[in-house]
Amino acid sequence: MRTRREQDLLAEAIAQLRQQGLAEPLAKDLVDETVRRIADCGLRNPEPGTGHRPIRNPQTAIRNVTGWHFKLAAAAVLLLAGYTVGRVTSPDIQELRDALTPAVAASLEPALRERLSEEMKDHYQVALAGTYVHLKEELTQQYRDDLNRYAMQTLAASNATTNALLGELVQAIDTAQAQDLRRIALTLSQMEAKRMQDRTQLAAGLVSLASHMEDELSQTKKVLAPFLLDDRSREIELLPQPSKTSPNERTKE
Amino acid sequence: MRDHGPAVWQTAYRLLANHSDAADCFQETFLAAFEIAGREPVRNIAGLLVRLATTRAIDRLRQRSRLEQRQTDAIERQPPDDEPDPLERAHTNELASQLTEQISRLPPQEARVFCLRYLNDMSYRQIARELNIAVSMVGVSLYRAKARLRAALADTQTQHNEVSHANKT
Numbered sequence: 107m108r109t110r111r112e113q114d115l116l117a118e119a120i121a122q123l124r125q126q127g128l129a130e131p132l133a134k135d136l137v138d139e140t141v142r143r144i145a146d147c148g149l150r151n152p153e154p155g156t157g158h159r160p161i162r163n164p165q166t167a168i169r170n171v172t173g174w175h176f177k178l179a180a181a182a183v184l185l186l187a188g189y190t191v192g193r194v195t196s197p198d199i200q201e202l203r204d205a206l207t208p209a210v211a212a213s214l215e216p217a218l219r220e221r222l223s224e225e226m227k228d229h230y231q232v233a234l235a236g237t238y239v240h241l242k243e244e245l246t247q248q249y250r251d252d253l254n255r256y257a258m259q260t261l262a263a264s265n266a267t268t269n270a271l272l273g274e275l276v277q278a279i280d281t282a283q284a285q286d287l288r289r290i291a292l293t294l295s296q297m298e299a300k301r302m303q304d305r306t307q308l309a310a311g312l313v314s315l316a317s318h319m320e321d322e323l324s325q326t327k328k329v330l331a332p333f334l335l336d337d338r339s340r341e342i343e344l345l346p347q348p349s350k351t352s353p354n355e356r357t358k359e
Numbered sequence: 360m361r362d363h364g365p366a367v368w369q370t371a372y373r374l375l376a377n378h379s380d381a382a383d384c385f386q387e388t389f390l391a392a393f394e395i396a397g398r399e400p401v402r403n404i405a406g407l408l409v410r411l412a413t414t415r416a417i418d419r420l421r422q423r424s425r426l427e428q429r430q431t432d433a434i435e436r437q438p439p440d441d442e443p444d445p446l447e448r449a450h451t452n453e454l455a456s457q458l459t460e461q462i463s464r465l466p467p468q469e470a471r472v473f474c475l476r477y478l479n480d481m482s483y484r485q486i487a488r489e490l491n492i493a494v495s496m497v498g499v500s501l502y503r504a505k506a507r508l509r510a511a512l513a514d515t516q517t518q519h520n521e522v523s524h525a526n527k528t
Contacts (some may be wrong), residue, residue, distance in 0.1 A: 115454070115512045116505065120477050122455035124374055128377065132368040132385075133480045137360055144393050 162244035182213040360389065363405055364479045367412045374416040374459055375477055384419055388412040403489075406481070410489040415455075420463040443501055454512070461511040469504035 118202065186209040364385075370385040388411045394403070402409055459487040462470050471490060476479045476497075 115516060116509050119454040119508075119512060123458050124478060126373050126376055126455050130368075130372050130381070132365050136382050136385060137364055137370075140389050141360060143386055144389055146389055147393065300504075346524075348455035 173222070179210075179213045179217060183210055186210075186213075362510065363408050367408050368472050370412040370474075370479060371408055371416045374413070374420055374462070374474065376456070376459065380419055380423075381416075384412060384415045393443055403485075406485055406489045409479050409481070410471075410475065413471055413479065417439075417462065417467065417474065418458060418471045421467075424460065424463040457512055457515050458508065461508050461515075464511070465507060468492070469500045469507070472500040473504040473508070477513055 184204070187206060190205045190209075368381065368385055368386050371381040371388070372378075375381045375384060388408060391411050392401075392408055395401060395407065396404075435497070462466075462473065465473065468490070472486055475486045477488065483494050483497045486497045490497075492500075
C-alpha cells in the first residue's frame, strides 16, 4: 500500500516537473545573448593545435555539424589532407595546419556564405513583409482621409453653388414679377384713358345728335305746318254744321 | 540554436525553476557544446545539448542546495523576485519542488540518468551513449534513483502531513 502510494507520488511529481518547463518560454534576448557570447568566445579562443577555425556564426556552425554541407566539407578536407600528407615529407603539425587552413577555409566558405545568404534572405523577407503591411495600412488610412476631405469639400462647394443658383432664380422671379406689374399698370392706365376719351366722344356725339334732331324736328314742323293749316281749313269746310244736339248725342254718333 | 534552444531551455528551467539560473545554464550549455564541437565531431547534437543542460542544471541545483543547507534553518529563504507567487507555487508545484530538491541530493550519475530518462524521454541506449556507460548501468542507476526518490518524497509528505495536522489542532 505504501509502495503504491509512493509510486503515485513520484509519478505525480514527475508530471508536475515536466509541466513546469512549459510555463516559461524561451526568450529571444537570451538566444541573442548566447549567440553573441559564443561568437566572442570563438573569436577570442581559437583551438590551438587542432586547426579549428573560429567561426563567426556559431549558430550556423552547430546546425551544420550534421548537415550535408559538413559532409561535403569533410570529404573535401579528407581529400586535401591525403594529398597534402602525401606531398609533405616533414610531419610538422604547424606546416600541416598551414597547408590545411586555406583549403578548409575555401571549402567551408561557400557553405557558410550560402547559409548566411539564406538567413539574410529570410530576414529581409520578414522585414519586407512587415514594411509592406505597415505601408499598406498607412496608404489605406491616407486614402480614407483624402476621400473624406474631398467629399466634405465637394459637399461644401455644391451647397455654395446651389445657394448661388437659388439666389439667381429668386432674383429673376422678382424681376419678372416687377415687369409684369409695370405692364399691367401701364395697360390699366391706357384703358382708363381710352375709356375717358370714348366717354367724351360719346357725350359730344349725343349732344350733336340731339341738336341735329332738334333742328330736324323744327324743320319738319316748319314744313308740316302749312299742310296742317290747309287741311284744317278744308276739313272745317267739309264738315256739316253742328246741330243743336247735346254733347252726349254726339258721342253716340 | 533555433532548433534545439527550446529543448535546452525546458530542460534547464524544469530543474531550476528560476529564470536567471536557467538562463545561465542555457548559455553555459551552448558554450560547452560549441567548445566540444570545435574539438571533436558530434554525431547527435540534440543529445549532447540535453546531456550538457541536464548536467549543468543538476550541478547548479546541488550548489544551491548546499548553499541553502549552510544557511541557518531559522532564517527562511527569501525567494528571488522573478519566482512566481509563493502561495501559487505551493499549490501548483509543491511536489515538483520537492522532487528537484531530492534530485539535487542524489548521486550525480543517478540524477543525470533519472533526468534524461523521465524529463527528456531518452531511451536507455541513448542515455548510455551520452553518458558513456553501459546500458545495464543505466537500468541500475535508474532503479536506485527511483527508490531513493520514492522514499524521500514519502518522508517529506509524511512530515508535511504531520505539520499540517499539528497546525490544525
